[in-house]
């Protein structure tokens with residue numbers, strides 16, 4: 245059964261009940277699955293009949309997670325992985341080959357940047373970066389061997405927004421595989437597949453878990469491409485643990501209500517600190533001052549849970565700000581129920597050169613706030629304490 249409303253779909257979509265008639269899915273901690281006879285084993289391996297064989301290939305808990313996220317994204321099929329980076333790597337490695345070229349938005353998660361600049365070149369897969377502020381020129385960045393477009397929107401941590409409608413058309417016209425890392429928006433706020441994304445990737449570690457407990461990743465998309473992804477993951481082994489799948493599937497049930505509150509708190513916080521004399525800039529997709537505000541409004545349900553503050557005075561002042569906080573956690577994760585502050589230049593994006601950081605707007609004074617589910621007054625109070 246399919247449900248129109250995302251809240252209902254998140255709660256009710258399931259891959260099925262166990263033969264014990266359990267209401268809540270049990271955890272299937274098993275490496276393999278048994279066959280009734282030799283012929284059934286042969287048929288399952290030959291993919292003549294469906295069924296779980298071995299938990300590196302599939303497992304009822306990962307099926308449950310995938311069915312919930314596919315329902316939310318509007319994608320046909322998917323694969324769950326042990327981490328977000330396994331999903332980013334798998335989405336590229338499974339469909340490209342030596343000699344192919346990727347056109348990517350410059351603003352990418354730090355490790356994804358390392359994949360493109362340090363890992364894939366070893367196997368002859370190259371890339372060019374395009375700036376989101378300059379998409380009018382992207383056509384000139386295409387090469388005869390360009391096969392894929394890879395973007396993040398909103399980007400981490402710059403919160404740059406790329407027009408998905410434009411991007412979907414661009415991919416279609418030039419016959420490119422469009423991959424969108426939808427980690428920051430979550431499928432509740434934005435569904436890239438509706439705009440023509442062929443693959444949608446997630447770090448489920450972030451909002452899909454939502455409580456900072458486990459790692460996980462997802463690659464979702466068209467049946468045809470997921471078949472290639474599944475072949476790749478089945479034989480290379482980035483399988484997610486059944487326990488993590490179970491936990492993430494449970495978390496999917498509360499994604500809409502959690503995101504509503506994350507976004508409400510983030511917007512309140514962004515409005516409160518905009519214009520504060522100790523802050524050079526407050527960036528949030530649903531503030532009219534955001535450079536891509538109109539695009540964000542067009543393609544996102546709410547503005548997301550991340551706000552960035554550019555602290556006046558650069559590195560030293562940003563560090564002072566972080567050290568004065570009493571409640572907000574200092575850690576590199578995001579999308580947690582607890583508010584988190586991160587200094588990207590010295591942590592998540594420290595492997596980038598100063599020039600590379602500059603190009604994606606990661607200044608020394610930039611702090612990323614993952615706005616949690618505490619009462620917004622308490623979050624604001626602590627941020628004020630930080631500003632001194």
Ligand SMILES: *Cc1c(COP(=O)(O)O)cnc(C)c1O
Pocket residue numbers: 327328329330332353355356396400425427428446447448449450459460461
């Ligand atoms: C965290 C993150 C990743 C990597 O996910 P892991 O689960 O940490 O491996 C990829 N992309 C974005 C946008 C992220 O925020």
